[in-house]
Every structure is written in C-alpha cells, then in structure tokens.
Amino acid sequence: MGEYTLKLRRYQPDSGEAPYWEEFTIDLDGKRSVLDGILQAKDRQDGSIGIRCSCRAAICGSCGVRINGRPGLACHMHLDEAAERSPDGAIEVEPMGNMPVIKDLIVDMDAVHWKKMQRVTPWLLPEGPPPEREYIVSPESMIDITQTMACIQCGACVSDCLSMEVDPLFIGPAALAKAYRFVGDPRDGQHKQRLKDLAEDPHGIYDCTHCFNCIEACPKGVAPMSQIMRLRRIAGSEHDIDDRNNGHRHEMAFVNNIEKNGLLHEADLLPDSYGGKFHPRAVPELLRSLPAILKALQRGKVTPQKALLHAHKADENVRRIFNHVHDKDERYELNLYVVGEEDEHQSDDSSAAGHSPPERSPNT
Amino acid sequence: MKVAYWPGCVSRGFTPELHGSMAQVAPLLDIELVELDRASCCGAGVIAEHNQELADTLNARTFALAQQEIAGGADLMMNICSTCQGSQNECQERLDGNSEYREHINETLAPEGLTYERGISNKNFLWLLVEEIGLDALKEKVERPLTDLRVGPFYGCYIVRPTDRLGIDRETPRDRYLQQLIEALGGTVVDYAGQYKCCGFPIITMNRDASLKQAGRHLGDAIDADADCLVTPCPLCHLNLDLQQPLAEKVVGRELGMPVLHLPQLVGLALGLEPKELGMSKHVVRPSSVIDWSTSVVGGVDAVAAGDR
Numbered sequence: 180m181g182e183y184t185l186k187l188r189r190y191q192p193d194s195g196e197a198p199y200w201e202e203f204t205i206d207l208d209g210k211r212s213v214l215d216g217i218l219q220a221k222d223r224q225d226g227s228i229g230i231r232c233s234c235r236a237a238i239c240g241s242c243g244v245r246i247n248g249r250p251g252l253a254c255h256m257h258l259d260e261a262a263e264r265s266p267d268g269a270i271e272v273e274p275m276g277n278m279p280v281i282k283d284l285i286v287d288m289d290a291v292h293w294k295k296m297q298r299v300t301p302w303l304l305p306e307g308p309p310p311e312r313e314y315i316v317s318p319e320s321m322i323d324i325t326q327t328m329a330c331i332q333c334g335a336c337v338s339d340c341l342s343m344e345v346d347p348l349f350i351g352p353a354a355l356a357k358a359y360r361f362v363g364d365p366r367d368g369q370h371k372q373r374l375k376d377l378a379e380d381p382h383g384i385y386d387c388t389h390c391f392n393c394i395e396a397c398p399k400g401v402a403p404m405s406q407i408m409r410l411r412r413i414a415g416s417e418h419d420i421d422d423r424n425n426g427h428r429h430e431m432a433f434v435n436n437i438e439k440n441g442l443l444h445e446a447d448l449l450p451d452s453y454g455g456k457f458h459p460r461a462v463p464e465l466l467r468s469l470p471a472i473l474k475a476l477q478r479g480k481v482t483p484q485k486a487l488l489h490a491h492k493a494d495e496n497v498r499r500i501f502n503h504v505h506d507k508d509e510r511y512e513l514n515l516y517v518v519g520e521e522d523e524h525q526s527d528d529s530s531a532a533g534h535s536p537p538e539r540s541p542n543t
Numbered sequence: 544m545k546v547a548y549w550p551g552c553v554s555r556g557f558t559p560e561l562h563g564s565m566a567q568v569a570p571l572l573d574i575e576l577v578e579l580d581r582a583s584c585c586g587a588g589v590i591a592e593h594n595q596e597l598a599d600t601l602n603a604r605t606f607a608l609a610q611q612e613i614a615g616g617a618d619l620m621m622n623i624c625s626t627c628q629g630s631q632n633e634c635q636e637r638l639d640g641n642s643e644y645r646e647h648i649n650e651t652l653a654p655e656g657l658t659y660e661r662g663i664s665n666k667n668f669l670w671l672l673v674e675e676i677g678l679d680a681l682k683e684k685v686e687r688p689l690t691d692l693r694v695g696p697f698y699g700c701y702i703v704r705p706t707d708r709l710g711i712d713r714e715t716p717r718d719r720y721l722q723q724l725i726e727a728l729g730g731t732v733v734d735y736a737g738q739y740k741c742c743g744f745p746i747i748t749m750n751r752d753a754s755l756k757q758a759g760r761h762l763g764d765a766i767d768a769d770a771d772c773l774v775t776p777c778p779l780c781h782l783n784l785d786l787q788q789p790l791a792e793k794v795v796g797r798e799l800g801m802p803v804l805h806l807p808q809l810v811g812l813a814l815g816l817e818p819k820e821l822g823m824s825k826h827v828v829r830p831s832s833v834i835d836w837s838t839s840v841v842g843g844v845d846a847v848a849a850g851d852r
Contacts (some may be wrong), residue, residue, distance in 0.1 A: 263713075341741045345760070346753040376826070385749040388743035388757070389588050391629075391704035408592045411692065426751045433589040434597075441583045443552035452748040452779045467751070471786055471827070480786070480825045481557060496655045497583045504597040504652055512636050513644045520640035 181209050183258050185216050187228065188273040190280050198280075202269060203224075209259030213270060214242050216258055217284070229283030240331035244284050245273040249395040250335040253284075275338030277347075292334045295354040299377070303361060306368025308429040320365045326516045327360040327406055329399040336393035336403050348382040352393035352403030355384060359406040362413060378422040384410045385426030391467060395527065400516055416510075425452050425460075438501040441493035446486040544675060546613035548576040549605060549665075551624040552584050553778040554667065559788065560822025561778050563669065564807040565623050567821060571684065571814045572676060574621075577612050585630040587779070588701075588745070595637075596648070599820040603648045606665070607657035609826060619664040621671050623807065625777035628667045629701025632708050635663065667702060669776045669806055673720045679728040680786075686815030688729025690832065694809065695733040695770035696721035697784065699777030700741050720793025721774065728813040735768035742780040747787070752794055758783040759795030772802040772833050774809045781805060785827050803829035 183205050190198035203220035214232055218295045221228040232242040235254045242253040253272065261270040278286040305314070336352040343349045350358075358377055361367045377383040384407055391405040413426035414420045432451035436444055449468065453461035475481045552562040569576050582605040591598035594711070609620035622628055637662045638645045649658050666674065672681060702709065702719045711717045718739070722732045743757030762784060765773055775781055783791070785803040792799050804812075808821045810835070823830050 341757065342746070342753060344740075345743075345756040346750065349753075361629070367625045381750060386746060386753065388700075388741045388754070389745045390700040392700075392741075395704045395706060408588075411592055412594070426749050429589050430589055430593050431746045433587075434593050437584045437586070437590065437601075443556060443584050443587075445553070449748065464748075464751075468790075471790055474789065474827045475557065475786055478825050478827060480559065485556075493583065496581075496604070497601065499654070500600050500651060501597065504594060506598060507596075510594060511647070513599075513641055513848060515637060515640050517733070518641060520636075521642060 180206055181259070182206055183209075183216060183262055184214075184269040185213075185220055186269040187217070187220070187283065188271075189228075189283050190274070191282055192280060207258060209262075210257050213244075213246055213256045213258060213261050213272065214253035214268070217253060218273065229281070229285045231285045238331060240333035243275050243333040243335050244288075245271075245275060245338065247271050248273075250338040250529050251444045252333055252335070252398050255398050271520045275334055277337055277340060277343045278334065286334070288334055290335050292332070292353060295337070296332075296352050296357060296464065298350055299354045299358040299361075299494055300359070300369075300373065301354075301357050301366065303367055305366050305370040314366045316365050320535075322365040322517055323514070324360050326514070327356045327363070327401055330356060330397075330401045331399055333398065335398060336401075337395040339392040339396050341390045341392055342386055342388050346382060349386045350377070350380065350383055352387075352407070355387070356401050356403040356406040356409065359410055370413075371418045374410065374418055375420050377410060377429060378414045378420045378424070378426060381424055383424075385415065385422060385424040412510075423455075428452055428454055437493070438498060439493060440491055441497050444491075446481070458474060544573060545575040545577060545617045546619060546621040546671070547609035547617045548578050549582060549609070549622045549627060550578065550841075551622060551627045551778065553690055553782065554623055556708070558778040558781050558805065561623060561781070561807065562635040563803040564805060564811050564816075564821040567816055568807045568811045568814060571811075571816075572672075572681075574671075574676075576621075577617055579608050579612070579620075582608050585627045585634075587626050588630050588633075591633065593709070599634045599637055599644075600648050600651050600792060602631050603638055603645075603659040604652055604657060605631070606663045607652055607659045608639075609665070610663060611657075611659060613663075618675070619666060619671075621666055621668060622780070623668045623805075624700030624774070625667065625702035625775075626628070626779050627701075628665070629704075629709070630776050631665055635665070636708055640780045650835060651763055653781060665775055669702070669720050669724065670717060672724060672810070673717075674715075678723060680728050681724075681810075685813045687726070689809075690729050692730045694725045694730045694804075695735050695765040695768065695771055695773045696725065696738050697742070697765075697773045697775040697777075697780055697803070698739055698786065699780045700739075702776060703739055706812045721776070725774070725809075728809065731767055731807075733765065733768050735761075735770065736764040742777075744779045744781040744783040747783065755787060755791040755794040756781065758787060759791035759797075759799065760792065762788065762799045762801045763795060763797055765801055766799065769800065772804055772830060774804045776806040778805065788828050800828060802826065802828050802833055804830065804833065813844075 185203045186200050189201050205216045205219045205223055217230050230298050233239040237252050237255040244253045245258055246261055274280045274284045274286045278291040340351050343351050358475050362370050362373055386408045421427055429452040432448055436448055450456040453464045550562045583601050587600040725732045742756055743754035748755040788799055811821045
C-alpha cells in the first residue's frame with residue numbers, strides 16, 4: 180500500500196463560487212488507478228466529489244479527465260506513474276477541456292461531444308434497396324476502418340483540440356474520425372455528399388491545424404488527425420471537391436509548388452492557395468495580407484526580387500518522383516496501426532519472408 | 544562535429560535570418576555544416592496529406608542523401624525546423640517500421656543510385672545541442688549570459704507530438720530541452736499557457752481568424768507572464784508569431800509587440816554575437832527588449848574585460 184495525494188479541481192457552477200483545488204490523501208497500491216484513488220476519496224472523505232465512471236477497465240469511455248494537465252481515462256493511469264509525472268508529487272485531476280463543467284470532474288458531453296457526433300450523420304446510408312440477406316464486403320475493405328471503430332467516445336481528443344479552443348464550432352477530432360468510419364465503409368452510398376458537406380463547412384475538415392494533440396490524447400490509438408487527413412485526401416483527389424475554404428486549392432498549390440521548385444516558394448503559395456494572383460477570390464485576401472507583406476519587404480526579410488523570382492528549381496529526380504507517384508492508378512498507403520511495426524531484428528533480416536504485405540487503402 | 548545539414552525551405556525563404564544565424568553559430572560550437580543542397584521540401588505534412596507515398600519517397604531521398612554524407616564522415620543529420628523534424632519523423636516511422644514498404648520506396652530512388660537504410664539519426668539543432676554537444680559544454684562557451692532575460696519557450700507542434708514517434712520519454716525529455724537550454728544560457732524560463740500549443744499557421748489560408756487568434760492568444764499569454772521574448776525552433780511558427788503579429792493584434796484586439804527569436808539567434812546572443820549579425824533587424828517585431836539588454840550587458844562585459852587587461 181502507498182499514500183498518494185490527489186489534487187482535485189472542484190467546481191459547482193450553481194453555487195456561484197469559483198472553481199478551487201482540494202487535496203485528498205489516499206491509501207492504495209501504486210498499481211491501482213487514479214480512478215480508484217478518486218473513488219476512495221469519495222467513499223471515505225467526501226461523498227460530494229463528482230466523477231463519472233462505469234467499467235473501470237478502459238473500455239466504456241466514461242471517466243475522461245485531465246491528469247497532470249494531459250487528457251486521458253482516470254481508470255487507465257496507475258497512481259505511481261501519475262505521481263511521478265506530477266509537478267510536485269500531488270496528482271492533479273481536472274475536468275476535460277472544451278466542454279462546460281457540470282460538477283467537479285463531470286463535463287457536459289451532450290453540449291459538445293455528442294452534438295458534434297450527430298453533425299456527421301453517424302450511421303450508414305446505403306444506396307439502393309437492401310440486399311435480401313446481409314451486405315457482403317471483403318474483410319480487407321473493413322480492416323481499414325477498424326482504427327476509427329476503436330473509438331470509445333471518451334472525449335479526450337475533444338478536450339485538448341487546439342482548433343476548437345479558438346473556434347468552438349469546429350466539428351472536431353472525434354466526430355471527424357467517426358465521419359471517416361462511414362466514408363471508408365464500402366457499404367455507404369453517400370461518400371461524396373458526406374465529404375462535400377465536411378469540406379464546404381468553414382468549421383469542417385479544413386479547420387484542423389495539424390497539431391497532433393488528438394493523436395497524443397487518444398487512449399485507443401484512433402489517431403483522429405490522421406483520419407481527417409484521409410478525409411481531405413479522398414475529398415480532393417477522388418471526388419475533386421473544390422471547397423470554398425481554399426483547403427484543396429492550398430494542398431494542390433503546395434504540391435505543385437514543390438514539384439516545380441523543389442523547395443517551397445512562399446511568395447507563390449499564398450496567391451495560388453486562393454486560386455492564383457489574378458483570381459477574384461485572391462485579391463481581397465492578398466489585400467488583407469498586404470500590411471504583413473510590406474513590413475517583410477521593409478525589414479529586408481524578403482527582397483522584391485526574391486519574392487518575384489525563384490532561383491531554385493526542383494532537381495530532375497524530384498520531378499521524376501512526383502511523376503512516378505502521380506502516374507500510379509492507386510495510392511499506396513501504409514497504416515502501421517493495421518500492419519504493426521516490425522521489431523529491429525525482424526527488419527534486419529532483409530529477406531523478410533512471411534511478412535504480411537502493407538495494407539492498401541480500399542479507397543483507391 | 545560534422546553534420547549532414549538540412550536547413551528546410553522557410554529558413555532560406557521568408558525567415559532568411561534563421562539559416563543565416565545558424566551559419567554564424569555553427570563554427571562557435573565546432574559544428575561543420577555540410578548542406579544537403581539537392582534535397583527537397585519535407586512536405587510540411589501537406590504533401591503527406593495529399594499522398595503519403597510521395598512524402599515518404601521525397602524524405603527517403605533526403606535521408607539517403609544524408610546517409611551518403613554520413614558514410615563520408617558526418618556524424619548525423621541535423622535540421623533547424625520543428626516542422627521538418629516532425630514530418631520527417633512521421634515518414635521515417637513508416638520507412639523503418641516495414642521492410643517491404645521501405646524496399647518499395649527504395650525502388651523509386653534506385654534510378655538516382657540512392658538507397659535509404661533503416662535507422663537514420665536526424666536531430667533538430669535543439670536536440671543536438673542537448674544530446675550531442677551537452678549543456679555543460681555549451682555553458683563553458685557562453686560569453687554573455689542571458690542574465691535577467693525572461694524567455695518563453697515556443698516549441699511548435701511537430702517537435703513535441705506524438706511523444707512516442709519523437710522519442711520523448713522520462714530519460715529523453717525533449718519536451719523540456721528549451722527550458723533547460725534557456726537556463727544553461729543564463730536566462731530565466733517563463734512558464735505560460737501557450738508554450739506547447741499550435742501557432743495556427745497551417746490554417747492561415749483556410750480559416751484566417753482562427754489561425755491568427757491562436758498566435759495572438761499565445762503571444763498575449765506570454766506578455767501576461769512577463770516574458771521579454773519568445774524563442775522557437777520552428778520557422779513556420781515564427782511566420783505566424785512574428786510576420787503576422789500585427790495582423791494577430793487586430794484579431795485579438797490587444798497590443799502585442801512580443802519579439803520572437805529563432806533558436807540559433809538566442810544561442811548566438813549568449814555566445815557573444817551581435818543582434819545584427821544574427822539577423823534580428825529582419826524581424827517584423829523589433830526585438831528591442833532583447834537588444835537593449837544585450838547592448839547594456841555587452842558594455843558590462845567589455846568593461847570587465849578592459850579592467851582585467
């Protein structure tokens with residue numbers, strides 16, 4: 180048995196009092212969970228501590244909290260590890276972020292998480308009359324979406340989404356990962372409509388800043404950000420969705436810029452992302468950026484010559500690689516979540532007999 | 544130490560002072576930079592978003608070019624951009640994690656006579672300072688300690704997440720290196736809310752207000768924590784935090800004026816280089832708090848040195 184200090188963030192919105200920290204000393208083995216610690220404090224010291232929980236085995240997704248500032252499941256972190264990671268030995272437990280607090284460690288999942296989940300039409304929309312018996316799909320085509328199906332709806336990724344922090348309307352990582360679950364499902368008949376909806380929404384797939392917080396937060400390896408990138412890839416490359424948020428245009432402007440120059444030529448990227456220097460859409464956007472551009476010229480950060488000309492051109496081999504990959508009929512994607520990582524020993528044996536081949540995305 | 548040096552694009556584009564200051568600082572640390580001048584952009588996550596195989600092939604090529612230098616005597620590959628570090632680590636994870644995939648990518652590199660061998664060591668200048676040079680050795684080279692300078696770290700997402708991909712753990716606390724470095728250079732670390740957050744740059748063309756709101760908030764948080772300046776190993780963060788700062792001011796509705804230094808600039812100041820040599824006059828937000836400080840300390844150091852003579 181060991182003694183641990185839990186520092187809980189207490190808050191009762193209807194009391195009119197501000198949130199405050201309260202410390203509890205608990206007595207439990209270090210290999211018991213932070214949730215067990217909170218429940219002991221609730222049981223022995225203060226029955227009014229608010230915490231939501233059910234399975235205590237990291238599968239129901241009820242006990243999402245922030246431990247020492249990082250989101251996760253309270254039942255999925257050992258007390259000894261949490262104490263070691265804490266700033267001063269006291270394990271800090273707070274409610275998740277980006278959602279209103281109902282009481283203490285309980286947040287309003289309905290107001291944010293579930294509302295956003297509903298936003299992406301989270302059910303299958305097959306086309307045509309249903310088959311007489313079951314839908315038949317190849318196992319390979321379902322493997323691809325198992326990663327998003329691993330989501331337990333705990334809200335940890337929503338808690339720390341940095342885009343949602345500044346844009347509360349952002350659909351967010353959990354719901355967009357769920358959207359991929361249907362866009363990647365061969366039985367669904369509305370792929371294009373789903374993607375167009377999510378691409379045209381100013382708070383949709385192109386509102387993700389690529390900060391990796393959701394990948395870091397997820398206790399189940401869903402990697403929501405990677406699923407958002409797949410949605411973008413399929414929307415732009417397979418369905419030619421030219422969204423009003425400049426998302427696909429920016430992607431293509433970047434890719435073409437590197438194919439041509441080898442290194443990024445920023446002075447072209449901005450106008451090209453808006454459709455080109457003379458595009459009606461580009462003019463107001465460029466005017467808004469003018470103060471920054473003029474300042475950069477004034478400071479000698481950029482010379483007019485450098486902004487207009489770009490001496491660096493792509494190596495012929497870089498161009499060859501672009502052509503080679505773009506000429507393929509199918510995109511070749513490796514998902515380490517599906518195939519697993521080889522250990523060093525396996526990989527040193529370069530004959531590599533008996534390895535399963537990398538998964539190809541069925542969306543190609 | 545000799546490194547296969549990957550400067551990235553932005554350090555030679557809109558933040559030329561980054562590449563310039565690295566070139567100034569390297570000889571003072573006995574780092575020989577062998578520039579990978581045939582390599583291409585890492586893709587900054589955007590090429591991987593477009594086509595994973597394309598990004599992996601381009602970065603495998605960069606790694607293979609670096610491995611040629613390593614075979615010729617360089618110790619490892621070094622970059623000076625958080626975004627390059629993270630994008631390249633992501634590609635390396637796939638290339639190293641599956642030999643069949645690696646062979647497939649290497650087939651594309653073959654016409655150029657290049658092959659990527661598993662397990663390249665590619666480190667940001669920050670990691671190299673702590674892990675290869677060592678902070679104790681660095682301390683001995685400090686000519687002008689950053690006494691009383693209050694510095695806020697700003698890492699950039701790509702160099703801190705995901706932790707397992709970037710090799711961050713208790714033994715290798717790469718997410719604390721900026722703090723350790725600021726202290727080793729004699730400065731004071733400022734703890735503020737935005738240090739591990741996103742600068743907003745990746746969505747500047749898609750959702751301008753959300754992007755600038757991120758930059759503006761973090762700068763405001765640093766001001767509220769009494770920082771004199773921020774330091775970042777990421778030139779893309781520098782674009783949103785410095786170049787766009789006047790626009791961010793308008794979005795968040797408060798005056799900011801927070802200088803943002805590139806990592807080699809902060810190191811260079813402590814090693815005795817002049818702000819101008821380090822390209823600090825090229826910043827949009829004039830680092831006057833830093834410059835005032837260093838002129839006064841330069842005066843002090845000179846006076847002491849003159850007294851010794």
